[in-house]
Amino acid sequence: MMKRLYGLASISQALRYAFSHSRHSRRISQALLLNESLTQWHLRPRIASPAGPATKISLRYASSKSGLEHLKQNEEVDEVIQVVGENGLGLPTRSSEVLRTLDRSQYTLVQVAPASEGRAAVCKIMSKKEIYEQERAKAKAARAAKTSTKTLELNWAIDSHDLEHRLKQVRGFLEKGRIVEIIMTRKKGKRPPTEEEVQGLYESVMEMIEEEQAVETKAREGKLGQTLMLTIAKRKQ
Template sequence: MHVLKRWLIVPKLRVNREIRIREVRVIGPEGEQLGILPTVEAYRKAQEMGYDLVEVAPMSQPPVCRIMDYGKYKYELSKKEHQSRRHQKSTQVKEIKLRPRTDKHDLEIKIRQIRGFLEEGNKTKVSVNYRGREMANQEMGRNVMQSVIANLTDCGTIEYAPRMEGRSLIMVVAPKN
């Protein structure tokens, strides 16, 4: 793989004198088949036309080369990649941390934050962290998690049910579609 720009990865194609195969199948600049030619002759034809000889299918027998403007080809590839990245929608996973003894009003504020994240289209990871002797009474944390679930049923779906991971009770809420 060859990196053209920091965000674009283009497979490294062999061009002109980098092609070391004896014979290649050649495709002309307009897409017409020129047949199987010795690489030297194919390179010479490309030079006469003012183009480059680019190996487009190295694994076929014989390898397929195309006569084209390599600089223009790389430019078009980068434009296509840029367009496809522009239309992608990235979803982030936001995180809200709670404690087993989180007060009612504080919990309402956190739930409001989660609602905001879900309305923006982001998944939200909700975790209840236990410290010290709170591990002995895990039911308090489960009650906090159940109240969060009850308040979010209208705008989110539980993607990952509440589950213990180490000293944390964790769940993931996804926006409803």
């Protein structure tokens, strides 16, 4: 090799030759180090099925209350990622390579955890059906929460401060689209209410219903001064 070096036209040529042919030369570029790591990630010619069950790290982010719509997907994900699958985290790879082999008509690349020290951003390959089912379940839960019935019990002899607090709660439920059952009754162990208290509570409740533009959705049950239940909801515009 040394004889060959002496025969080169210039020192620079000798250095280039030595660098390119030495078995012990090390890569000195960070980009080359990254590429060396990336070449260890073997992708199949075409990804035909999503990754297997997610590990704890993916579940922690993918099941967040914000939902999948707030997570990076496809071209939005980081440049260098690790894909989570049934065997845990894969080696670092370029997201562009994963997307190039991904069947976009059926699957989506979702970033479920940001990059951290010593680990690239974590992504999961999810089927569009899986994403649709998750969003559908979330919407169903939201509708159920919105239409669920709230029940508040009011003592005919309730003091003004407690009444103000309870009516404020009713207003809040109505604003959220909830159905509210208001039960006005005599509490056991409490003193009997006066006629003025009974009439005053009833009028306060009816005034609140009118101010909130609410309506009774069911026939009222019971009797004034004993137990009276009103079921109300916000009037549909």
